[in-house]
Amino acid sequence: RKEVEQDPGPFNVPEGATVAFNCTYSNSASQSFFWYRQDCRKEPKLLMSVYSSGNEDGRFTAQLNRASQYISLLIRDSKLSDSATYLCVVTGGGNNFNKFYFGSGTKLNVKP
């Protein structure tokens, strides 16, 4: 079983739509969680960390459900510039606290 699983998409949405991505992880000892964004032929860039209480950054909201071991990302009022691949990231538990496990990414296409 993969450490992190994501729906690969693509999600094709019109501008202004609200879209949500989910991600599940297998290691209950994982301590830190992130969403990264990767544009075509570019490096992954940190979008936001995910905190236990949930957190918001402008149009982006991240949620963590430790009991069910899933993470979500909600994007409101999508913009054309939000088109990218979104990577769910989970750190290893125990002595692997520094090791990142990346999901395979969910592709988002926002259309005019």
Place this chain on the structure above:
Amino acid sequence: DAGVIQSPRHEVTEMGQEVTLRCKPISGHNSLFWYRQTMMRGLELLIYFNNNVPIDDSGMPEDRFSAKMPNASFSTLKIQPSEPRDSAVYFCASSLGRNQPQHFGDGTRLSIL
């Protein structure tokens, strides 16, 4: 502030040649990571260092791959001899350490002919 700096940005070489990729982490970061990304396999962790010491190299595909971190501001990933299946984008990333987000360099696009 300078981010993670990788060189070269692009490398095209013939199979059998030695390839050396270089990385300068963000100053003050004590963890450094080497990744490889392909369409088929996605983003794979090759090796990571804490305080210049290799911690986990289980992702290094074969003995042809080696990585070093002689000091806190420099790391290399070497492939010798290179093969066409090594063609990929190689990313270096660094972080402040435990459970902290990683910051990626622009990557090296490697093509082995």
